[in-house]
Amino acid sequence: MDQQSLFNKAPQPWQLDDQDDWLAARVAFSEAPYGPYDYSIPAELETAIKPGIRVEVPLGRGNRKMLGYCIEVIGAFSDNASSVNPGKLKPVARVIDKTPLLTGSLLELAKWISQYYLCPIGTVIETIVPPGIRNDAGTREMLFLSLPKDIASRIKTEKLSELQSKILQTLSRSAEDWTPRELADTVGCTAGPISTLRKRGLIVATAKRVQQKTHEIPGEERMEDLPLNPEQQTALDQIVSHVESDSHKTFLMHGVTGSGKTEVYIRAIQKVVEFGRQAIVLVPEISLTPQTRQRFRARFDRVAVLHSHLSAAQRAWHWRQIAAGHVQVVIGARSAIFAPTPNLGLIVLDEEHDGSFKQDKAPRYHARDVADWRAANEKVPLILGSATPSLETFQRSIERKYDTLTLSKRVLDLPLPDVATIDLRADFGGRKRFSPISQKLRSEMNNTLADDGQVILLLNRRGFSTRIQCPACGHVETCPDCSIPLTHHKEGNKAACHYCDHQIPSPKRCTDCGNPSIKFSGLGTQRLEMEVAALFPDVPIMRMDTDTMKRPGSHEKALANFRKGDTKILLGTQMIAKGLDFPNVTLVGVINADTALHLPDFRAAERSFSLVTQVAGRTGRGQRGGRVLVQTFNPDNAAIVAATRHDYLGFAKTELPQRKMFGYPPFGFQARIVVRSETETRADHVAENIAKLVKQSADELNARINVLGPSVAPMEKLRGKYRYHMLLSSSVPRQLQAVLAHADSRIKPVEGVQYAIDIDPQDMM
Numbered sequence: 001m002d003q004q005s006l007f008n009k010a011p012q013p014w015q016l017d018d019q020d021d022w023l024a025a026r027v028a029f030s031e032a033p034y035g036p037y038d039y040s041i042p043a044e045l046e047t048a049i050k051p052g053i054r055v056e057v058p059l060g061r062g063n064r065k066m067l068g069y070c071i072e073v074i075g076a077f078s079d080n081a082s083s084v085n086p087g088k089l090k091p092v093a094r095v096i097d098k099t100p101l102l103t104g105s106l107l108e109l110a111k112w113i114s115q116y117y118l119c120p121i122g123t124v125i126e127t128i129v130p131p132g133i134r135n136d137a138g139t140r141e142m143l144f145l146s147l148p149k150d151i152a153s154r155i156k157t158e159k160l161s162e163l164q165s166k167i168l169q170t171l172s173r174s175a176e177d178w179t180p181r182e183l184a185d186t187v188g189c190t191a192g193p194i195s196t197l198r199k200r201g202l203i204v205a206t207a208k209r210v211q212q213k214t215h216e217i218p219g220e221e222r223m224e225d226l227p228l229n230p231e232q233q234t235a236l237d238q239i240v241s242h243v244e245s246d247s248h249k250t251f252l253m254h255g256v257t258g259s260g261k262t263e264v265y266i267r268a269i270q271k272v273v274e275f276g277r278q279a280i281v282l283v284p285e286i287s288l289t290p291q292t293r294q295r296f297r298a299r300f301d302r303v304a305v306l307h308s309h310l311s312a313a314q315r316a317w318h319w320r321q322i323a324a325g326h327v328q329v330v331i332g333a334r335s336a337i338f339a340p341t342p343n344l345g346l347i348v349l350d351e352e353h354d355g356s357f358k359q360d361k362a363p364r365y366h367a368r369d370v371a372d373w374r375a376a377n378e379k380v381p382l383i384l385g386s387a388t389p390s391l392e393t394f395q396r397s398i399e400r401k402y403d404t405l406t407l408s409k410r411v412l413d414l415p416l417p418d419v420a421t422i423d424l425r426a427d428f429g430g431r432k433r434f435s436p437i438s439q440k441l442r443s444e445m446n447n448t449l450a451d452d453g454q455v456i457l458l459l460n461r462r463g464f465s466t467r468i469q470c471p472a473c474g475h476v477e478t479c480p481d482c483s484i485p486l487t488h489h490k491e492g493n494k495a496a497c498h499y500c501d502h503q504i505p506s507p508k509r510c511t512d513c514g515n516p517s518i519k520f521s522g523l524g525t526q527r528l529e530m531e532v533a534a535l536f537p538d539v540p541i542m543r544m545d546t547d548t549m550k551r552p553g554s555h556e557k558a559l560a561n562f563r564k565g566d567t568k569i570l571l572g573t574q575m576i577a578k579g580l581d582f583p584n585v586t587l588v589g590v591i592n593a594d595t596a597l598h599l600p601d602f603r604a605a606e607r608s609f610s611l612v613t614q615v616a617g618r619t620g621r622g623q624r625g626g627r628v629l630v631q632t633f634n635p636d637n638a639a640i641v642a643a644t645r646h647d648y649l650g651f652a653k654t655e656l657p658q659r660k661m662f663g664y665p666p667f668g669f670q671a672r673i674v675v676r677s678e679t680e681t682r683a684d685h686v687a688e689n690i691a692k693l694v695k696q697s698a699d700e701l702n703a704r705i706n707v708l709g710p711s712v713a714p715m716e717k718l719r720g721k722y723r724y725h726m727l728l729s730s731s732v733p734r735q736l737q738a739v740l741a742h743a744d745s746r747i748k749p750v751e752g753v754q755y756a757i758d759i760d761p762q763d764m765m
């Protein structure tokens with residue numbers, strides 16, 4: 001209540017009545033100032049304004065018209081009525097939506113994400129609600145865009161801005177024609193650059209008479225249930241008891257590779273569907289293969305698969321289908337956790353250890369933690385499945401916060417593959433020329449191929465040579481915008497930065513001293529492919545990494561070829577380590593298990609362990625058995641040793657005490673602040689200031705927070721910006737958020753400097 005207005009003018013009884021019965025809308029914006037701010041609701045809009053709709057409101061002195069999200073309606077008798085100052089509010093000008101864009105429970109989820117990850121709620125809502133829904137895509141459109149036939153030849157001569165090439169690329173990646181709005185939404189641009197491209201004839205627009213586009217969900221041939229083994233049955237029973245009693249529980253389903261986890265998910269979801277409810281299944285993007293889709297579509301009538309190649313209109317269409325309750329199972333990557341299921345019954349997060357579940361831009365949420373909160377809020381079970389659980393999840397299962405479901409054996413009693421290490425130190429000595437394939441691996445590959453088996457080779461580095469160095473002066477060619485070495489790509493003979501899009505023709509002489517004998521070293525997948533082709537000249541090989549798998553559908557096609565047996569050797573980056581189930585793969589070779597082992601990140605050992613274990617799990621899936629050979633310079637490293645023994649518990653037993661000693665997660669909570677600027681001194685200066693404010697805030701709030709840094713980030717410079725960072729830790733959950741929120745409100749913006757707060761950071765570079 002506004003005290004002032006009450007006392008200034010003695011109120012008459014009828015006025016008092018009126019003032020006592022006010023209604024206000026709390027409105028948040030998706031850009032600065034983010035708010036939220038309160039607005040009064042005029043009587044004629046009282047029924048139209050609900051939480052989750054958009055409104056137009058006046059902002060600031062000039063009463064600039066702004067579009068905002070109503071996140072709450074507060075009245076004189078609401079619990080938090082005292083947080084509103086009803087005497088001084090400007091009225092809402094206009095209501096945009098007839099129905100809320102997001103359900104009440106999704107709005108609650110948005111509030112939690114906003115508080116936990118310290119991100120404005122308007123930004124969170126725009127992450128949850130797809131742009132196609134906000135812009136009402138899918139309504140009738142007449143124009144469809146496509147590329148002209150001669151685009152390939154013209155593109156070489158035309159001068160294009162970064163945005164323009166992005167638009168053309170987006171269009172070229174889709175098999176369908178797009179409406180201008182779909183294209184603009186998907187690229188994230190206005191209509192301007194698209195119409196410029198049309199004028200230049202680089203985009204062709206064709207008028208078509210169409211009704212609203214639909215994207216039917218195709219059915220699949222039915223498959224019968226498999227008889228479960230006892231471990232699977234026990235796991236299923238425990239999950240189902242929570243589905244039946246409408247209660248929340250988080251399960252860690254710890255099952256070795258090939259133990260039949262997916263079969264258990266499917267059976268649990270069947271129960272959920274029987275109850276008329278929906279399930280959400282989250283998988284890493286790369287696992288959204290036809291194989292995964294088929295497995296679900298063969299068992300359920302209405303499955304929505306949300307992958308990153310959907311157009312804005314397709315995404316919007318799925319969203320509406322899900323919101324209307326027409327979909328039984330939603331399968332998707334990270335953001336599918338925001339699916340607007342009206343009556344959620346179960347959430348599954350498969351490969352829960354996977355790094356892709358954490359978003360690397362604001363809101364920097366982790367889908368696992370969001371899923372945990374959503375499942376608790378909607379009182380449904382959550383299953384976290386993995387052969388190599390993150391230590392965060394594993395520790396929670398030890399502490400009995402999560403129930404553990406163990407699948408200790410592969411299905412049909414198939415044995416886990418035998419794993420041997422090859423000591424590269426010994427192998428390297430005495431040979432004139434370095435070969436990425438050791439003698440032993442080579443002869444095993446020969447045996448496998450002679451037996452008509454298939455081979456998978458893992459090398460987690462793309463490109464040809466990962467280092468271009470001058471032997472005379474030692475100069476290493478680096479990206480001018482990022483402080484990292486350029487990778488030589490043989491295709492197109494270019495040197496490329498793997499962080500930004502910077503590319504130059506590979507230098508013929510040192511760019512520093514001019515010495516003509518430049519050295520290309522460091523092994524990437526392109527070079528591995530060449531070496532393998534030279535060693536096995538008549539064997540069909542397929543390389544799989546982000547360079548070869550750019551077009552939508554290429555991943556599917558490559559896997560289909562491998563499944564048919566047309567490809568005998570599949571080599572690639574971690575892309576090939578995930579979820580593939582090919583019974584004829586009888587040999588897996590890890591070219592270098594150490595690529596990630598020595599990074600300045602306390603999770604380096606965990607990531608190496610999990611990558612090697614996962615790729616090893618790609619073999620021995622049929623009756624023919626399987627072998628794994630792991631090449632390493634560190635055969636005694638605890639993570640490598642544990643991986644070769646399929647010994648998750650052994651790994652956890654050595655790793656957890658170390659984490660505990662240093663207060664690292666899962667025993668401590670962390671936040672990271674990264675400060676970026678094109679001017680190094682400014683970044684440094686602002687980082688120092690922020691650190692000071694954080695320490696002050698911690699003192700004032702009596703919170704015990706440990707501040708490490710600020711210092712130069714391991715990636716000193718990225719995309720032209722210098723980077724400083726600091727790491728904050730605390731043993732008390734939520735204390736970091738309180739201190740950071742306090743400090744954040746006092747940080748004054750400095751021109752040309754940005755900072756980002758990352759709660760529970762995964763990326764330390």
Ligand code: ADP
Nearest residue numbers: 226227228229255257258259260261262263411
């Ligand atoms: P995971 O997800 O644990 O790696 P999957 O669920 O992919 O394992 O199962 C591996 C293979 O075993 C799949 O081909 C699946 O169809 C099969 N499978 C699963 N459960 C059973 C079972 N009870 N009996 C026979 N085969 C099974």
Ligand code: ZN
Nearest residue numbers: 479482497500
């Ligand atoms: Zn770069």
